[in-house]
Amino acid sequence: MSGLIDALGDPDTSIREKRAAYSLRRIGDPRAAPRLIEMLGDREDRLRNAAASALVDLDLTEHADAAVTGFIGVLEDRVMRNYDNRGIVQNAVVALGRLRDPRAVPVLLEALSSYHKHVPLEAAAALGKIGDPKAVPHLARTLRYRSGRSSSRSAMAAALGEIGDPSAVTHLLDTLNQERDSAVRAESATALGRLGDVSVIPHQLAALG
Template identity: 30%
Template sequence: MSKETIETLVSELVHEEDWRRMRATAACVAGGPRAVHALIEALRSGSPELKREAAAMLARLKDPQAGVALVGLLQDEDDAVRKAGAAALEQMAGVLDMETAAALVALLPQMPDGDMRRLVTHLIGAIPTAVAPLCDMLKHPDPEAQVTAATMLDQLLDPRSVDAFIDAMGQPAVRDIAVGTLKKLQAIRERIDAAFNELRNVEGASEREEARMATVIDLLGIGRPSVEILIEYLEDEDWLVREAAADLLGKIADVRAVEPLMKRLARDKDTGVKELAIKALGLIGDARPTPLYLEAIPIRPLRVYAMEALAKIKDVEVLRPHKDLFDRLRTDRDGLVAYNAGLIADKLEALSAVQMTGQEGNPSP
């Protein structure tokens, strides 16, 4: 067994020998918080090549502790390092914390017009936790910073910014933007409320299902600005409205919906809502619902959807403890269950092969 420290192994992510790079990769995947800390240090003090590899590895591990350090890469002198940092932040958008979002928002006024400013703007729009720092930035003493924040919030059209825009109405630099954004947000709210009110009034099983699908088609074009409102409607008393909200959230595939959809899957008394929740979670591809998917496999109306969702999880590593289960399900009588179990088992076998190759490499100089 190797006696190298995790710091040494991290440095070997860019080693010229394949087996050393693979061993380093395996060590990072299995290394937990110590590996994350070593990778963050590599972002700060490593060579450009190591910074790029460390950023890619942190994106794979998806530990939010790395967020601020990755934001720091956006100011690196090496263009490839900046792009690696941006790519990692985009891949981790759903798990990045408020501190990371605040660091990214604080960076925006320092960026001159050009590709990097557009990139930072794109990243802020992709990170759900960026809304609060942008709202705080509306209070900045510099009118240019206020306008920057207001413009970003106008693009995001997130209902969480309503109070901040109301407070900003007295600031001359952003008053017009605030008025326009509040009108747009009100129009979005009214359209969604009206659509769901109409849906509640439909009677008859077949008519209601048809109406649900029509409502989803009608509202889907709103996209991300509807997410926070749709999350509210997941708690509606009408099961058909909850189904429509879950369906829309899955098709929009915003990570803000993961935990509310998990709650529906775990607690809702309506099987149809559970089905739409599990389908929606599968489309998002987040690993957090894994235990709920596993619990749903024995439940006949949900088992196919559970297997499909498991097969779509992007972080395959979280499925490794359940490999025996997937191996058994490869011969399940339900063809779709067997097919998806085979997909998962094949991915796990491929991952194990890569890691074993790294661990079995000859450690001699």
């Protein structure tokens, strides 16, 4: 194990990537976390991606602060948001959701508008896990975007329900009453149920019945 961790500092890119990062991902030992977090700032894109892929599967409890900072840095780097880097961006978003640190909210809100197919879904899920009410207006705005993907808009509704802030009720009711997409409408009804406002029950029944 110590040999693999030491290999993360090898000057040979191929050794760091193939022999270390991916091997450590399979092993899943959290002792590798500090070195892998450092690799998130590596110049080599494939090494950053290997590190992010390995970290997303590790228990980062003891290294949460450094991991949050590292993953936020990934999402703040404009180069990392292009199409070729969609893998590391998605891994960063997923990891930040698992870490549930409110410091990640600004970069996750920006990720809602990503052109990568799965990134907005993962960003919405991450915001739902963090539960910061400041995300509600942004999620609601994306939910209202009628020409957006059904899966993405359903994810926004689910996140609003998970956050559980009462300010989401109006947005979800509007979607429930005006939306034509049955999947989005169903997820909005479920989200309203999570909010626990009994006054919306007639609207739920009318929209789904």
